[in-house]
Amino acid sequence: MTRTPDPAVGSTAEAPEYPMPRARGCPFDPPPELRDLQRETPLTRVRLWDGSTPWLVTRYADQRAVLADRRVSADMTHPAYPRQAPAGEGSLSFIGMDDPEHARLRRMVGAAFAVKRVEAMRPMVQRIVDDAVDALLGGPNPVDFVEAFALPVPSLVICELLGVPYADHAFFQDNSRTIINRDTTPAQRDEAFGRLAGYLGGLVAAKLEDPGDDLLSGLARRVGAGELTARQATETAVLLLVAGHETTANMIALSTLLLLRHPGQLALLRDADDPAVATRAVEEMLRYLTITHGGRRRVALEDMEVAGRKVRAGEGLVLPNEIANRDPDVFPDPDRLDITREARHHIAFGFGVHQCLGQPLARLELEIVYRTLYRRVPGLRPAADLGEIPFKHDGFVYGVHALPVAW
Numbered sequence: 001m002t003r004t005p006d007p008a009v010g011s012t013a014e015a016p017e018y019p020m021p022r023a024r025g026c027p028f029d030p031p032p033e034l035r036d037l038q039r040e041t042p043l044t045r046v047r048l049w050d051g052s053t054p055w056l057v058t059r060y061a062d063q064r065a066v067l068a069d070r071r072v073s074a075d076m077t078h079p080a081y082p083r084q085a086p087a088g089e090g091s092l093s094f095i096g097m098d099d100p101e102h103a104r105l106r107r108m109v110g111a112a113f114a115v116k117r118v119e120a121m122r123p124m125v126q127r128i129v130d131d132a133v134d135a136l137l138g139g140p141n142p143v144d145f146v147e148a149f150a151l152p153v154p155s156l157v158i159c160e161l162l163g164v165p166y167a168d169h170a171f172f173q174d175n176s177r178t179i180i181n182r183d184t185t186p187a188q189r190d191e192a193f194g195r196l197a198g199y200l201g202g203l204v205a206a207k208l209e210d211p212g213d214d215l216l217s218g219l220a221r222r223v224g225a226g227e228l229t230a231r232q233a234t235e236t237a238v239l240l241l242v243a244g245h246e247t248t249a250n251m252i253a254l255s256t257l258l259l260l261r262h263p264g265q266l267a268l269l270r271d272a273d274d275p276a277v278a279t280r281a282v283e284e285m286l287r288y289l290t291i292t293h294g295g296r297r298r299v300a301l302e303d304m305e306v307a308g309r310k311v312r313a314g315e316g317l318v319l320p321n322e323i324a325n326r327d328p329d330v331f332p333d334p335d336r337l338d339i340t341r342e343a344r345h346h347i348a349f350g351f352g353v354h355q356c357l358g359q360p361l362a363r364l365e366l367e368i369v370y371r372t373l374y375r376r377v378p379g380l381r382p383a384a385d386l387g388e389i390p391f392k393h394d395g396f397v398y399g400v401h402a403l404p405v406a407w
Contacts, residue, residue: 015053018046018318019294027391028258028289029335030323034058038323042307046318054082054316055306056295060327060347062307063296063319067351072298072317073098074354082297082316084396086186093235099353106357108222109236112161112215118360121161125365128156129372137376142383142406149373150253150403151245154365158244161361162237163214164203172196176242180396182294193238200237201230215240240358247291248362250392250399252369255285257389257403258337259374260382265339270374278370281339282363287346288337290322291398296350321347379407 020031037044038058046056057063066072075081076096094105111117132153139148151173159166178184178192204220211217219233228236259266269281295318302313311317325346326334349356356362374380382389383404390401 015045015047018048018056019320022393025386027386027389028254030320030326034320034323035326038327043309043311048082048318049085050083052080052082052316054297054318055311057306057317057319058323059307060324060330063321063324063347064351066298066306066317066319067296067347067354069304069352071300071302071304073301074102074298076297078299080299080314080316082299082318084294084297085182085184085189093232093239095239095354102353105228105232105236108219108228109215109240110357112218113357113360115360118364121157121361122364122368124160125157125368126372128153128160129365129368132156133373133376137407142404145256145403145405146249146253146400147402150256151249153252153369154245154248157248157361157365158241161215161244162240163207163212163216164200164241168199171199172241173245176246179242180246181394182396183394196238196241197234200241201234204230204233204237243356244358244361246397247358248365250291250397251285251289251362251366253403254289254291254399255366256373256380256405257382257400258285258289260380260405261386262337265337266374269339269370270378275367275371277339278367280342281370282366283343283346284337284339284341285366286348287325287331287341287343289398290325290346290348292348292350292396293320293322293398294396295320296354321350377407381406 016033016037020033022029022031037056042057042059042062044056044058045053047053057066073081074096075098076083076087094102097105132149135152136143136149152169155169155173156166158164159169164172175192175196179189179196184192200216203216204223207214207217207220208224211220216237219228219237222228223230223233259269265281269277272278298317298319300311300313300315300317304311306317325331325348328334330345331341331343349359349362383406389403392399392401
């Protein structure tokens with residue numbers, strides 16, 4: 001698509017490359033260039049991997065407005081959709097669709113993530129976290145915290161919810177990593193998606209014959225009733241499995257490393273008897289880290305105004321939530337970690353009709369981890385310098401590939 005230069009922001013030839021690199025030694029903070037753009041302008045062009053130049057929306061209020069606007073589309077098949085990487089054939093179900101089909105498919109699984117339903121899972125999640133801490137303390141010291149704790153906890157939780165055998169965790173974790181890696185080729189991503197789809201499609205088919213009390217059985221019943229095709233059920237299962245463990249695992253690991261580097265904040269969280277402290281800490285961590293880096297992507301379906309400027313129909317929009325959650329007009333002193341801050345109005349889970357379906361479960365898991373892990377392992381500490389820790393600069397979900405810890 002031919003882009004029309006906007007005199008207010010310069011020609012598309014001058015558009016900076018996106019995503020932008022982080023400052024050396026500042027792995028928890030948004031890229032400096034992104035900060036500069038937020039300070040200078042609410043809307044500007046950026047250049048993506050394929051040479052396209054969508055609009056970058058830099059400020060909190062404007063991002064919320066765009067995400068709530070029915071004149072923008074999340075349809076990943078739209079020719080102007082600003083993709084994060086070359087497209088493959090696989091589809092992550094309803095997150096790349098618009099209403100009414102998005103709403104219809106989302107409703108099929110929405111009840112499982114309702115706040116009351118998730119709260120009923122608290123004893124199960126607490127058991128999983130306690131068992132994981134037991135295993136951590138009984139295992140090697142030092143150890144990779146990602147493999148020993150951060151990844152097993154949400155993987156076990158999502159397996160329980162979906163009805164997926166945890167014994168197969170290495171298989172689905174490996175393929176999930178391939179799908180969400182920015183450097184994966186379309187062929188590699190399709191192969192990984194195909195392996196997961198074949199595996200989960202087989203489970204759905206088996207549960208159609210022998211259903212249980214789990215989410216995959218619910219999808220199977222929908223297939224049997226003609227409300228979903230087998231492919232739709234499988235794609236939804238892939239989305240829930242990948243998103244259900246990868247995002248929370250990265251938050252557990254990255255926020256633990258952040259807290260270990262802020263011992264005063266860690267002590268405040270560890271020593272608090274009031275459960276509200278952990279609840280606020282979860283929201284502040286989500287705000288501060290916002291691990292869905294790379295920007296939420298949309299396309300304007302008609303001419304509209306964003307941040308006082310005209311965006312034309314067919315133009316792409318990129319909304320980096322991590323910089324919106326550091327907007328000083330909304331969060332005073334935004335670069336300061338403060339677990340006593342009231343930060344629940346962050347947009348780490350997005351906003352509008354596509355706001356993350358699984359956020360009640362993610363909040364529950366993080367709260368239980370924060371209230372359990374640091375109290376039971378008070379001597380937890382990094383076993384490597386910050387510069388030696390491999391951060392996921394190559395992923396659609398930010399975190400660390402490994403985190404050596406000792407106690």
